[in-house]
Amino acid sequence: MAVRKKKKDRRYSKGCNNQALLPRGSKGWPMIGESFEYFGAGWKGHPEKFLHDRMSKFSSLVFRTSLMLEDVAVLCGPQGNKFLFSNEKKLMQPWLPTTIAKIFPSSQETFNSGNSKFRKLLINVLKTEALQQFVPIIGDVAQQYFESKWKGKKEIMAYELAKTFTFELACKILLNIYDPELIKYLFGPFEAIGKGFLSIPIDFPMTPYRRAINAAKFIRKELVAIAKQRKIDLNEGKATPTQDILSRFIVYRDENGEFPGEDEIADQIQGLLIGGYENMSTTCAALVQFLAELPEIYHGVYNEQTEIAKCKAPGEQLEWSDLSKMNYSWKVAREVIRLTQPSQGYRQVMTDFMYEGYSIPKGWKVYWTALSTHKNPELFPEPEKFDPSRFEGNGPEPYTFVPFGGGAHLCPGKEYARLAILVFIHHLVTKFKWEKINADERIVYNPLPHPAKGLPIRIYPHIS
Ligand code: HEM
Numbered sequence: 001m002a003v004r005k006k007k008k009d010r011r012y013s014k015g016c017n018n019q020a021l022l023p024r025g026s027k028g029w030p031m032i033g034e035s036f037e038y039f040g041a042g043w044k045g046h047p048e049k050f051l052h053d054r055m056s057k058f059s060s061l062v063f064r065t066s067l068m069l070e071d072v073a074v075l076c077g078p079q080g081n082k083f084l085f086s087n088e089k090k091l092m093q094p095w096l097p098t099t100i101a102k103i104f105p106s107s108q109e110t111f112n113s114g115n116s117k118f119r120k121l122l123i124n125v126l127k128t129e130a131l132q133q134f135v136p137i138i139g140d141v142a143q144q145y146f147e148s149k150w151k152g153k154k155e156i157m158a159y160e161l162a163k164t165f166t167f168e169l170a171c172k173i174l175l176n177i178y179d180p181e182l183i184k185y186l187f188g189p190f191e192a193i194g195k196g197f198l199s200i201p202i203d204f205p206m207t208p209y210r211r212a213i214n215a216a217k218f219i220r221k222e223l224v225a226i227a228k229q230r231k232i233d234l235n236e237g238k239a240t241p242t243q244d245i246l247s248r249f250i251v252y253r254d255e256n257g258e259f260p261g262e263d264e265i266a267d268q269i270q271g272l273l274i275g276g277y278e279n280m281s282t283t284c285a286a287l288v289q290f291l292a293e294l295p296e297i298y299h300g301v302y303n304e305q306t307e308i309a310k311c312k313a314p315g316e317q318l319e320w321s322d323l324s325k326m327n328y329s330w331k332v333a334r335e336v337i338r339l340t341q342p343s344q345g346y347r348q349v350m351t352d353f354m355y356e357g358y359s360i361p362k363g364w365k366v367y368w369t370a371l372s373t374h375k376n377p378e379l380f381p382e383p384e385k386f387d388p389s390r391f392e393g394n395g396p397e398p399y400t401f402v403p404f405g406g407g408a409h410l411c412p413g414k415e416y417a418r419l420a421i422l423v424f425i426h427h428l429v430t431k432f433k434w435e436k437i438n439a440d441e442r443i444v445y446n447p448l449p450h451p452a453k454g455l456p457i458r459i460y461p462h463i464s
Pocket residue numbers: 094114115119271272273275276277279280283337341343344345346402403404405406408409410411412413414416417
């Protein structure tokens with residue numbers, strides 16, 4: 001035990017050794033650094049290329065680069081993931097790229113302080129036991145969604161509709177908003193935020209970036225109003241949901257016994273809505289894409305889900321216990337996530353430290369992405385091959401499959417994502433078969449993943 005600790009201390013230590021070198025790598029061009037190379041790899045459909053090229057040229061453990069005007073150390077491989085997830089708060093704290101922080105100015109402080117005040121609550125309200133009660137509700141939402149958006153149509157744009165599903169579900173589960181007009185009213189600005197994320201950050205009137213800044217302000221104002229109204233209803237004992245996420249935020253007291261303000265609640269809810277939106281929409285759309293391309297995988301999922309459906313009375317919703325029977329479907333979903341989600345995050349270095357013999361100075365940014373392991377042929381042989389059997393038995397080695405991050409900032413929506421994705425799959429395959437209209441359409445990254453042409457598909461309902 002003592003020997004192991006000694007070894008660990010030599011590789012990672014607090015404080016910089018003046019003689020030690022910075023990680024090897026390139027600073028790229030003046031001002032823009034290596035941003036073009038980084039984003040360019042994603043636009044070409046292979047965001048991992050930026051990473052893997054530098055891992056083989058400089059080091060498979062850590063290299064330096066310069067992105068968005070910042071000096072960045074990129075931690076790679078399972079060791080990098082483990083190090084980062086174990087040293088949050090001690091050596092690093094979360095950091096939002098300046099262009100994103102400008103869209104959410106009030107969230108920046110909460111984000112930089114590590115969300116510690118609400119983190120416990122988030123984990124609590126989104127943990128498995130708390131979410132079990134939502135399974136039939138998610139089922140209702142999925143059923144209505146497929147009936148209104150897929151049924152009776154010959155062709156649809158699957159990515160656009162996956163976004164609608166994700167957003168409607170979040171409105172209903174997090175905020176108990178069921179009014180379709182209100183959902184539509186909030187969806188427009190939400191889309192504008194998404195487009196602003198992906199645009200060139202030029203803050204002039206009418207640019208997508210400025211629209212995103214305005215849309216985020218608008219959404220926050222609406223959320224503050226919704227939170228205020230709910231507080232009044234709860235205080236006056238009016239009939240109002242007490243168990244949804246919004247109400248739980250309102251009645252939450254921190255360690256000093258204080259209730260959060262509406263502004264803080266709005267920031268947290270906005271964080272949850274944004275945190276899950278793109279990831280969930282892409283995962284649902286990518287599922288539709290892979291299941292269309294891989295008939296044998298579709299049949300495996302279809303067989304599993306129809307067995308579950310057979311045990312249900314007409315109109316009876318899925319329950320929590322049904323999800324444990326969806327082993328194959330969950331392996332398929334995880335393989336979809338492995339292949340499509342470039343899960344990632346930035347941290348700001350709080351104090352100089354040594355990592356693998358290199359010094360990482362205070363003020364630098366640290367970047368991690370699951371692509372350094374998810375697409376690594378040594379960890380996932382033939383990484384581009386769709387192979388759900390990778391998740392059989394004990395599954396991938398620790399710190400190699402990390403779609404939801406880890407440590408202090410592990411995704412709090414991970415369990416919600418699992419439930420929603422499985423329920424989506426159930427309704428999808430038990431009701432429909434479909435084919436891609438553009439056989440060669442692929443996922444591209446700009447920098448977030450999405451099907452290149454919006455995934456138009458032709459649908460064929462199952463005859464029941
Ligand atoms: C397939 C679905 C999802 C994926 C792949 C995903 C992935 C991630 C990852 C990798 C992180 C950590 C980022 C970092 O280390 O900086 C994260 C954080 C976060 N996610 Fe998710 N997520 C998903 C769904 C969701 C959902 C549905 C929600 C909300 C209900 C959500 C809310 C959040 C929030 C609030 C954070 C920030 C946590 C913190 O900084 O402490 N995510 N997610």
